[in-house]
Amino acid sequence: MDRCVVLVDAGYLLGAAASLLAGEPMRSRISVDHAALIRGLRERAEADTQCDLLRIYWFDGAPDRVPQPEHRRLRVMPRVTVRLGALTRSDGRWAQKGVDAAMHAELTELARNRACSDIVLVTGDGDLLPGLMSAKEHGVAVHLWAVQAADGDYNQSEDLVAEADERRVLDRSWITEAVRATEPPGVCAPQSASRPEIAAILSAPLPETAKNGSARATPAPPTPQGGPAAPAATPPDGQGSEAAGEPAATPSTEDEQDESAGTGRNATGVPTPKDLAGLGRPQPTGATQSTPPGATLRWSSERGWVERGTPGESPEIAALPTLAQLTTAEQRWADREEDITAVSGDPFEVGQVFARRWQERLSAPANVQTLAGEYPRIPHRIDGELLRYAARFGLLAHKDDQIDEHDRYAIRAGFWREIDAPVTGQPAPAEDTAVSD
Numbered sequence: 001m002d003r004c005v006v007l008v009d010a011g012y013l014l015g016a017a018a019s020l021l022a023g024e025p026m027r028s029r030i031s032v033d034h035a036a037l038i039r040g041l042r043e044r045a046e047a048d049t050q051c052d053l054l055r056i057y058w059f060d061g062a063p064d065r066v067p068q069p070e071h072r073r074l075r076v077m078p079r080v081t082v083r084l085g086a087l088t089r090s091d092g093r094w095a096q097k098g099v100d101a102a103m104h105a106e107l108t109e110l111a112r113n114r115a116c117s118d119i120v121l122v123t124g125d126g127d128l129l130p131g132l133m134s135a136k137e138h139g140v141a142v143h144l145w146a147v148q149a150a151d152g153d154y155n156q157s158e159d160l161v162a163e164a165d166e167r168r169v170l171d172r173s174w175i176t177e178a179v180r181a182t183e184p185p186g187v188c189a190p191q192s193a194s195r196p197e198i199a200a201i202l203s204a205p206l207p208e209t210a211k212n213g214s215a216r217a218t219p220a221p222p223t224p225q226g227g228p229a230a231p232a233a234t235p236p237d238g239q240g241s242e243a244a245g246e247p248a249a250t251p252s253t254e255d256e257q258d259e260s261a262g263t264g265r266n267a268t269g270v271p272t273p274k275d276l277a278g279l280g281r282p283q284p285t286g287a288t289q290s291t292p293p294g295a296t297l298r299w300s301s302e303r304g305w306v307e308r309g310t311p312g313e314s315p316e317i318a319a320l321p322t323l324a325q326l327t328t329a330e331q332r333w334a335d336r337e338e339d340i341t342a343v344s345g346d347p348f349e350v351g352q353v354f355a356r357r358w359q360e361r362l363s364a365p366a367n368v369q370t371l372a373g374e375y376p377r378i379p380h381r382i383d384g385e386l387l388r389y390a391a392r393f394g395l396l397a398h399k400d401d402q403i404d405e406h407d408r409y410a411i412r413a414g415f416w417r418e419i420d421a422p423v424t425g426q427p428a429p430a431e432d433t434a435v436s437d
Contacts, residue, residue: 003054005116006045007103009123010060011096014179016124016147016155020172021181023150030179034073037178038080041122048143048168049118056080059103061087061096068394069345076340104131111135120145121164126157133163141165148172316370317379323354324385326361345393347407351414354386359419372419378412386415 014032015025022029042053056079062068065084067075075082083106085098103123108131110116119135120143121128132142144164148171149155161167327335335357343353359368371379378386387408390396395407 002051003116004045004049004051004118004120005054005110006041006056006120006122007107008041008056008058009099009103009121009125010058011099012124012155013122013147016149017175017179018181019150019155020148020175021179029182031182032070033178034070035077038074038077040174040178042079044168044170044174045120045143048166049120049141051116051118053079054116057103057106058082059085059099059106061085061094061099063087063394066394069343072340073344100125100127104128107131108134111138111140114138117141118143121160122147122170124156124160126159129157129159129163132160136163136165143168145170147175313379317374318381320367320371320379320382321362322381322385323358323361323389326358331357331361339392343393345395347390347395347410348414348417350390350393350395351386351411351416352418354389355415355418358382368419375416375419376412378415383412386411 014027014030018027018030019025038056041056045056046053058071058074058080060071060082062071062084063086065086067082067084071082071084074080083099083102085096085102088095088097104127107119107121107128110119111134117139118141121132122145124146132144135142142164143166144156144160146156146161146167146169148169338353343349362368371382387396390407390411395411
């Protein structure tokens with residue numbers, strides 16, 4: 001049958017594109033217009049094979065084989081089928097498992113059933129050589145496509161190249177029609193902010209401990225000559241209390257507790273959203289600013305923003321409606337459709353989308369002002385709902401079960417940036433952040 005099929009090894013295609021455009025094979029260093037990429041693959045395949053396209057198979061890895069945002073977008077596109085292998089972490093590096101086996105099985109099955117006359121392989125892995133040879137024995141013409149190699153490197157198995165019927169190189173000009181390099185991801189800071197306290201918080205650097213969830217060791221204070229040295233306050237096994245949502249250190253005496261409570265600062269000197277909640281509000285007589293200049297913002301972790309000794313929310317705040325309460329069945333369906341087809345899964349964007357829907361469905365606009373008055377704390381019920389929504393996109397946690405504080409920071413930054421626009425009467429600026437794989 002005169003039809004063509006395209007089998008794409010996404011790890012090879014996007015990794016080689018990242019090497020070519022960004023200088024390193026990290027997919028986080030590129031942003032991909034998947035609709036343009038699929039369109040380009042289809043047009044090139046039909047031109048090269050002189051056959052109509054039957055289907056494009058997209059093979060990729062995902063943690064626990066759970067579709068990521070890009071897979072959700074791809075699998076609803078016409079003539080696209082997504083096949084997922086496992087994505088595992090070993091020795092600090094991510095590796096795909098089962099992708100080559102799935103490509104081999106699909107390749108041989110298509111050829112055996114004579115489902116097509118031509119197969120286009122976008123891969124460089126020599127493990128597919130037996131499948132390629134089997135397809136040729138069943139009378140299928142095999143076209144092997146390569147991505148232009150960076151710095152003259154060879155990025156395909158020579159055995160594959162030798163065995164293929166036709167070979168084509170996807171050069172830089174073709175790749176850049178759908179893929180572009182991005183800057184390394186950094187702090188999610190808005191281009192502008194209408195209130196200085198929002199600018200201060202959203203531009204605050206991420207905690208240096210966000211990657212491992214532990215606090216730095218505190219140097220021991222100087223001791224009198226000849227006296228025993230005080231041990232450094234280092235959390236055991238590198239697991240700080242920050243990742244568990246508890247204060248990073250506990251004062252050892254009641255006097256120290258009173259002093260810490262009086263200044264509104266936690267024992268490590270790293271302000272939490274609770275510490276900073278009074279920014280921009282009238283201060284009581286005699287109160288002093290508790291947040292040191294240039295301090296690092298520590299977002300709450302999986303237990304929420306309520307810490308030991310924190311008073312409960314006011315009835316007015318606790319009564320704010322959740323997004324689920326404001327959403328009809330028809331809107332819920334439309335939201336899912338938008339999530340699958342239009343939301344990229346970037347953490348900042350996810351926070352903005354959630355906040356936009358919440359605001360648009362409020363029957364009492366004054367609730368936005370009430371919420372803004374709680375800045376930078378998000379009411380507990382709404383915050384939990386926000387994080388559960390973000391979890392649909394594969395955000396918040398790594399495979400090693402460590403909380404991804406960068407994602408949490410970006411999600412809440414996007415939420416507050418969207419909330420701030422109606423409060424000040426200004427449109428929220430688009431945030432130029434990198435899309436993580």
